[in-house]
Amino acid sequence: MNYTLNQLQIFVKVAQTKSITRASEELNLTQPAVSIQIKNFQSQFELPLIEIVGKKVYLTDFGKEIATSAEEIIEQVYAINYKMRAFQGQLFGRLKISIVSTGKYVIPYFLTDFLKENQGVELSMDVTNRGKVIESLKNNEVDFSLVSLPIDGDQYDYMDLLSNELFLVGNPELVAQNPAFNQNQLPSNLPIIFREPGSGTRMTMESFLENQEIHVVKKIELMSNEAVKQAVIAGLGYSIMPIIGIKNELQNGSLVIIPQKGLPITTQWKLVWNHGKKHSPVAKAFLQYVMEHKDRISQKYFK
Template sequence: MAVRLRDITRRQLRALAAIASSGSVTSAAKHLHLTQPAVTLQLRNLQDLADLPLLQRTGDGMILTDAGIEMLQLHGRIEAAIADCEATLGIISGKTAGRVSIGAVSTAKYFVPFIIAAFSRAHPRIEVRLSIGNRAEIMQALRDYKLDVAITGRPPPDIEVEKHLIGQNPHVIIASRNHWLAKERGLAAVDLSHETFLTREPGSGTRMLMERLFEQTELAPHIGMEFDSNETIKQSVIADLGIAFLSAHTVATELEDGRLVTLDVAGLPVTRQWFVMRRVDKVLLPPAQEALDFIAREASQYLPRPRLSHD
């Protein structure tokens, strides 16, 4: 008998379970979306393999015999084992669990955590490792295959990447609300020649964009202190130690509450783009691919929408 039981199929056991649940072949057939003869055939084949009657007809319908109860329990164990196996394979493949390494330039830290939080709610079993650094650091991590996904404003020139646009990134010149140029309109770059600029450190994408602006406008301002933190720059500008060129996304809150203003300078804002990207030659496991797809699809709704002072 044991040898014959190895030929049992899930269809046969499902037919038995459906009849046990509904009490009739007719109802079981409707539940399984099969014909009555098909269900009867499955049951007959199962009883032949068991070599024992599995069902007893009564006035209240069909009920399981002791052998039928044993077979129904076998059905439950098999379905549970298959479900457990599916879950385990999902974990191994990364479809339901796993890790993803995401890097973002420091300017993006004002919205990236909200994206990660949304992704984690949708995929609670995927562990996200988030690294924040300046552009040079994030690009080097991408070169070294340490990141699955990177969020930055400009793709690296020396790496072939798959990139997805997630939104615009306007850059502005900010000043304290008490700055003498705060209420001026139609300023030219030359009007800032005597101002002190507080800047990001060399290697920062914001610093490079600022220097490009200076070259294009032939502006040669006084460079004051250098900082590796947007937060320190913002607080220093609020304290009226100078003005700064920053992404409007980093100062959206301060612009909203009036602690900072944007200067109305011709040619500003300088608008760049935010991208999410991956190395083309890096194999992404399912969790990382899911993260890339999610960010490409959903990130735009989490970008700050700063209100510029001269809008």
């Protein structure tokens, strides 16, 4: 056996993502580079580690055992580095966070100064949909998550960071051409663009439409906030979107807010973690930093 730490890290990432493509993106490597390292790693075992069906990767039972051992080895290597840094009086370790896609407009402002002050801290951040964020919390795979709606169950602790306001928006030319818009009721034939099922924004939209007794005749469903934004700009339809992700578009006039009864909807961006979780020194330091500086960050960047 002559496998390298790099091969272990790549194999673990492929095992976690179940995709060569996704693993290469998260590792900032090319797909051929990842495939070659997986092939070299596999060559050292007589039993197969993975099976590829279509473009999806499936771990064999033996592969699952090796992935578990590889994770333990990587953690031990990190622990050695952490201990060395700790003896030198430095904060050192990994901070693992999962966030819903719109959260990418929020969390960087709470991380920047913390990471600058603690050069030995490595950040691992997964930007994904709400369902996977909740799954990563349940599996205790992350230190913290960022969501805009509470998660069902009482096994989580929360810290409010700032308000999340959602408005009905549309292409300004189409809005100007539609005289049916008013303060009380949306036009019945309005094409509405939704996020995918399970999205926090989708849940908020559906609750609003139900409460206002608005029946959507034409529904368009897209998988990311950015895709929804571009579709609205292009005039495919209208959507209810968090203002935090469309500030530039509102300022340059490619989107306009359409005043409606019951809007804006206000939720809260929340940092969430498992109740009773034993935080690492890095996670403890980050939590303390956010508690002390969240009001200043909110005023400076989100006023």
